[in-house]
Amino acid sequence: MKQKRSRNKIGYFIKEGASSIFSHGFMSVSAICVIIACLIIMGSFALVSVNIGAQIAKIESDNQMIAYVDDVLSRESAIALEDDLLKVENVASVQFVTREQAMDEFLDEQEDPSLFDGVEASVLEDRYIVYVDDVEQIEATKVALEQVEGISDIRLQLDVANGIITARNVVMIISIVLIIVLSIVSVFIMSNTIKLTTFERREEIAVMKMVGATDSFIRWPFVYEGLIMGLFGGLLAFLLQWGIYTLMSDLIGAYSIATLIDIIPFRNMIQYVLPVFLGAGFLVGIGGSLSAIKNYLKV
């Protein structure tokens, strides 16, 4: 019996909530649009930052420096350097490459190896390829490696790594600022839309109080109104985000050196993006409706 009653009530709340969404179509549509816009802006920055993060992880995984071995060292002492190099902080692993192997690799990369026919491997140095754990520490690691006796020079492509790290940090800060600002904006707009409903229904609310409705009973239809709008906005934003993301990654794939940037396919992220979007819609909906109704529940 009790259960039947509460199902009965929930049906009533949802019906009331939904009907007031339709009765101010324009306000509701604008509120939903604002939520969608906010979510897509936040989502786009977050997705860009996730992609840069993945890019950095990829660079980190094959990020390498080349440590050249001093010419004066014998092959044996050069090989013995491995232990010294591994002792340096942040060094993950090292790989010894002889000057002959280096020459072969160099020639392999040339379109016309015959040009270098007379060149001896002795013009090159024996070298180590050094892999690091943390790409952000790579510069300090470089300095430390230079101190190792028997190492003549270190070469690394630091500019790329630095650029990417800076880009990620900037995008991350922008994302966080946007998430905060746009959340406040969404809740504010949502709250004002529902305030319109509470204002239109102030007489109904007064009647409800007069006949002995509890505050929570009065509150529920408005909460459902916010909830339906928030979840609906979240779902639409998710679908739009999917479209925009796919379009953008196709464009980037078509117009850039495709191998340099690996874009994470959207379908690999659905499991995170969908719950986040729906969750954000849910919170904005609840937050907006509670802040809208609180003034009416004082008497």
Added chain:
Amino acid sequence: MVVMTDVYKAYENGIRAINGVSMTINDGEFVFLVGPSGSGKSTVIKLLTGEVAPTSGELIVNDFDLNQIKPKTMPYMRRTLGVIFQDFRLVEKKTVYENVAFAMRVVGASNREIRKRVPYVLELVGLSNKQKMLPNELSGGEQQRVAIARALVNNPKMIIADEPTGNLDPSRSLEIMLLLEKINELGTTVLTVTHERELVNRFYKRVIAIDNGRIISDGMDGYYNYESEAEQGTEAEENECEAETQPE
């Protein structure tokens, strides 16, 4: 049952609307509360419905002590009252049936209970054939009967009506009063605020007269006594001036 003991009410703006009112209304009574405009009648009603809190004094309504009552309990106190206003306060976009059913839904009644009870109450107020109409398709008297049906539908112990006939012509007013009398005869306590002397004097009921926030008479003698006090312009001297009988 209502017990008011030495109740004072001053509004935030300093107006002292009620100045030491004590009265008891027993279960099953029919009481008129009369007095000129601004004398504090509506304030008494608002005190009883918990819309305003007394500044001092004791106030008990249907066993709820309004001095101690918690906000969470207030709705349950209000369910023991059925309130009716001069301006009907119907929800314009709901039909007659829905307006009455709404009051039941709000207190958590099941659909089955609602389907059983609403037609019965509409029958009682004589609106069985207008259930599907909207309030603005009805006359004032009919709208007030919808409001009465709504006030009755949750079976309150007491009906409180603040100038229920203020917007109606005399013959409709009489109909409404007769309906309230019928409801009282069915067992519900009725407290009706009015300043229509003719109407009050057609019923032989208890009349509490109030002026300047004080009770100036309380008895079965009709509105006439009170009126003469007001005309003489005498400030009420607490309970002294109560039963000054004047020849008609």
